[in-house]
Amino acid sequence: MKDYHKSAIMETILIIFLTIMPTLFGVFKIFFSNTETSWEVLYKSGEFFLYAVSLLGSAFLVYNHYKVKKSDSPSLLSILAIMLILVFSLGYTGIANIASPNFTKIGITSTIAILIAIPIFYYSQVINNKNSPDIGEQRRNEQETIENALS
Numbered sequence: 001m002k003d004y005h006k007s008a009i010m011e012t013i014l015i016i017f018l019t020i021m022p023t024l025f026g027v028f029k030i031f032f033s034n035t036e037t038s039w040e041v042l043y044k045s046g047e048f049f050l051y052a053v054s055l056l057g058s059a060f061l062v063y064n065h066y067k068v069k070k071s072d073s074p075s076l077l078s079i080l081a082i083m084l085i086l087v088f089s090l091g092y093t094g095i096a097n098i099a100s101p102n103f104t105k106i107g108i109t110s111t112i113a114i115l116i117a118i119p120i121f122y123y124s125q126v127i128n129n130k131n132s133p134d135i136g137e138q139r140r141n142e143q144e145t146i147e148n149a150l151s
Helices: 003-019 021-032 047-065 076-096 103-129 135-150
Strands: none
Touching: 003 021, 003 047, 003 103, 021 047, 047 076, 047 103, 076 103
């Protein structure tokens, strides 16, 4: 495994951990509380949709930043990230405006949202950690090769 993959995995794990920390505190509360608490409390308000949008927003910035030049069209992953941000935001908005929400459907769809967002975010971290070639160094080496051939 290449170094930039390892660093992307570690950064992704750290960022996901920090992003879902409110939910982790909720899990600790369920385990260590004396009161009977349902697991629905962890996702019933659509928090996973917000986590997914947060990860996809960061991924979009990376995909948009690493275009070769400003005139390049957005990458497929950049477009996909924006579309998913829109869909997941609408999902969250729909949850907030339903009088009697179906918690099972919310749990499944919001979990799917976060599971879709994680690999897209991970790949953005791979791109971010990948070493870009040093064009100046390559040109100097080419010039030295030409100079040596002419001498």
